[in-house]
Amino acid sequence: MKRLLLVLVILIIPLAGCWDRVDIDMRGYVLGIALDAYPPNPIGQNSSEFEASPEEEEPLERMETHAGKPKYAMTVQLPMVKRAQNASSGQMGGGSEGSSTWEITQIGSSFMCMNREMATRTNLLMYYEHLQVIIISDEIAKQGLEKVMDFFVRDPEMRRRVKIYISKGEAKRILDVIPRIEDYASMYLSLLPLNAKKTSRMATDTDLGEMIINIHSGLDFVLPKVEAIKDEIKSSGGAAIKNGKMVGWLTEIELEAVKLMRNLYRGGVLTIKTPGEEEGLNVLEITKAKSTIKPSVKNNVPHFDIRIKVEGNYAEDVNIHTHGQLDMEYIKKLEKAFKKEIETFCAQTIKRMQEEYGADVLQLKKVLQTKTPAYWKKIADHWDEIYPEASISITADVTVRLLGLET
Amino acid sequence: MRVERLSKVQVMTITVGAIFGVDILMVQHHMVKIARQDGWISLAIGGLLSIGFAFIYYLLAVLHPDLDMPEIKLKLCGPFLGRLLLFPTALYAVLYAGLSARIFAQALKMFLLDRTPIYAIIALMLVVVAYSVYKGIYVIGSISDVIFPLCVFTVVSMLLLSFQQVDLDRLKPVLFENMDNVIRGIFPGFRHFMGFGIIAYIYCHTYQAKGTYKWFIAGLLIPIAFYVLLTVVSIGVFSVGSLEGLIFPTLTLSKSIEFPATFLERLESFTAVIWIALVFESLIVFFYISIRDFSVLFGISRKYDRYTIIVLIIAAYIISLLEPHGIQVLNYFRILVSTYTLYSLIIVPLLTGYALLKRRRSKQ
Structure with a gap:
């Protein structure tokens, strides 16, 4: 009887559930990240009457820093699962005319700080395990990639197979695009390299892991170029990286x-x-x-x-x-x-x-x-x-x- | 009279379990730091040398078929010197278990359970370890029987799935002006296989049938092959420059595998689960060693094993949490294993030589 009681008492402990349990709808699944230099301030492309203007958003995007001046703007793309569900079932309401993603921009000096500061603006817990793509603006790439990539390699949630792109101009603009055949620009960009079997005009084998290996080995390399218009994204040609810094563009034929x-x-x-x-x-x-x-x-x-x-x-x-x-x-x-x-x-x-x-x-x-x-x-x-x-x-x-x- | 008996296959699976453990996560990092792209060569040579030393251990055990290592020490060296020689081993086993548990918890926290406190991970692991060890060597054998195929399947799958990312040029140039480093890496390579010493603790519990030695060597060859392949694949995937900076390359490797099926995107979760089992097996083996050593050291009867287990589990728990800096724990672990390897390299051949001499004299 005593043993049975002891077993029952011990069994109560796992009933409390996993220590790391987070309800799936409480996670903010980050699909894509855009890194821009600050200033200039990122400006959204698909602003509608439901969205705040860039001027209204800026006070929220700024943060106090312990050290360092705000030099970077990090934008994360979060799918708004509930809105996407409503859209697919035809129950549109509220902000139905907006997109099914939320691009939150944060300005700061370190990416970890910016990541945590975002928790002041959303009730979701940022979760990077399903990150698909990181888009880096050419301005940042010219300053040096190693300077900004540490957080993305050190953080255990990040994956080395995340695709990397260099954007011509502002990186956030790429995430703002709603591709015609995909809900999320990040997913679109993560699948685009599959077409490298059909066309030689886009770079391949250019994920976070390969980029870091090249930088650590002191090798020069090419990263894919990406550019966008309002509802379309194109990746062709590349950015030549020498000593970890972008030195120029490669044409498609190059x-x-x-x-x-x-x-x-x-x-x-x-x-x-x-x-x-x-x-x-x-x-x-x-x-x-x-x-x-x-x-x-x-x-x-x-x-x-x-x-x-x-x-x-x-x-x-x-x-x-x-x-x-x-x-x-x-x-x-x-x-x-x-x-x-x-x-x-x-x-x-x-x-x-x-x-x-x-x-x-x-x-x-x-x-x-x-x-x-x-x-x-x-x-x-x-x-x-x-x-x-x-x-x-x-x-x-x-x-x-x-x-x-x-x- | 001993009632429990281990089969020949269990000799192999327990040997594999004793060699694996937290080392499987970090072996490539250590080797590459010393011998760069030739780290795998040092590891292979260290592994081959360990086969020779494993024979010395085996011989010592065969010469005393009814005794395990602590009893052999006491028999050969007498109660005082025997206990003096036993103390470092006993201490090593409990320190190893404590530090292993801590490194295990650190890695698990990084890759799987980011919000679970380290103290809780270690406590839960040690409670299960204590229970398994309390059940005795036969249960340990059965546990290793279950874990072994899962471990082989996981490591082989990981190696195969990673192979498409391997760039063999990253292993070149081979042995170019790097001989000194390769030689320097042999001892650190060797120490990764020190778990083979378990044979001196379990041989007396086996059927002692013909062919036991072959299974024991197979239990050593499997980790050698896996460690060398893991190092080759990791260098090929990450390159030396990146590998030097990775604390747990094996987990990063499993995280780097690109699987076409999205539902297997987090393949490392499966790897981590199997790896938890591997560390668990390694911990129970080392706890078993420490319990046997301390019991013989203080002359504690087997019927009081449960109290020895409780004391040692508490000791290992305290050891695991003493050092606040994670990086320092890794340093302590490396120093501990190196020191013990040196100690064993001197003591065990001497003991075996003395046992052979004694036997010859008694025959004469």
Whole structure:
């Protein structure tokens, strides 16, 4: 009897429930974060009569700081689950004309402080485990990414697979957009890189973890560029990051070249002018691309031999008539032309990176570190001066596998 | 006469349980800090050396088939010297258990139970540990039987799921002007496998059948393989620069896995649950060691084990909460294991040598 009583008493303890229990509707699931420099003050794009004007909001967005001047504005995107439920069931009311998300902006000097200050403005507990995307304004990226990323790496709630974007202009504007086919801009942006299999114009493998690894390893890299209009978001091209700071933008084709040379190419399309034709265009759908970089040292100057092997399917011709003419001879001619095009735009990209940005976005430094460590040890301290002078040769090899349904 | 008997498989599962523990969360961080991208090589060499030392432990146990380690010490060295040699081991086991419990609670608080106080996490864990240890070595064997397959499944899944993120270039250059560091890393690598010493405590409870040694070595090889692979994968995923800054790389690794199915977004929760079981097993093994050591040290009869358990659990609880700084707890843990490893490297071969000598003399 005594034992039974003891067991019953012990069983009462777990009945109280988990210490960490938080009701699901009390959590503020942060889906996206936008980081802007302050000033300028973030201005919402989709303001309606139900929302306060930026001038009215600013006193709420400001906070007292123990140390440091307010330099940053952090905006978090919270889904308003109840409003979204009402919208889906047709029971719209109150602020039904507003969006189903709430973008709270806080201005401050540290991101942890801003995060906690938000608790003064919402009854929800900010929860970052389901964070999908962090958008950083180009202004902050130019000041240095490492300066602002510590909170996002140190906090146990953050995930390393969170997608990172650099916005052209204000980052908060991106979160304000309600995409036509998604409720939340953050979810939209987290799914967008899946299209990298179809287009080579957007950067891949650019999450928080990869970014931090590159910064800690002292490597230059590319982050995807994102820009928005009122109801649409576009991610193409990239931001070149050198020593943790943004040094400039990469065009879509430059990004394509970087992906081809760094073995990051997932799929895309290449268009060339038809050999010997004035107007004609030929299109190759690239299905497979693989590159190797071999380093060597000539006269104490590093040389890199980049070989790109591309396979694809003939996809289209424009302004010319090729019906029944795609024989082996023609295909060989096309392969040569595609090869030349790849070599040309890759060389142009390298030239710009070396001369204009000085950014080693191909991570040739890593190639030297891993493949010629003895040489790297000698030049490690002078790499920034040596890189613009390094000689780089590119050789492409293109194979057209299939022709579609017509020859 | 001993009634409880452990099977050969249980020898393996208990050995695995004794080696794993909080180390599985941090092993890569330690090794990379010393030997950088070659940390896995130091760990592998340390692991291979530990197989040699494991044989010495096994031999000592085989020479005394009815005695466990504290009894062997007393038999070989006499009551005074034996107790003198026993004291550091007894102290080590209880300190190890206390610090392990604290590191376990810190990691759990970081990754899963952010609002539960550390004292509550440790208290609950120790209560369950106390109950399991009180039930004896046979129950410990059964617990390890249950936990072992879960542990293998979790670690293997984590390694496989992480592999697509591995960049093997991050492991290069291999051994380039890094030999000194690799050699320096061998001892720290070796100490991660010191749990093999459990054989000297459990051999007398086994059937002592042929093939026990093979299962014991299998119990050592599994953690060696897992630790080396975890280090290789972690370097490949995080790079040396990032790994040096991660306190619990294994949990961060499980958090970094990108799973296509959204409902498995928080895969680390599953890993953490299995890992709780792993630490639990490690704690019961070390509590068992400390109880046996203290019982023999003070000549306490087995029927009073329950009181020894209560005293030691309270002691471990106090030890776990003494140091306020989390980072210092990790330092103490490292120093403790290193010191004990050194002590064992000297004492156990001497004891085994002396036991062999004694046996030869008695034969003559």
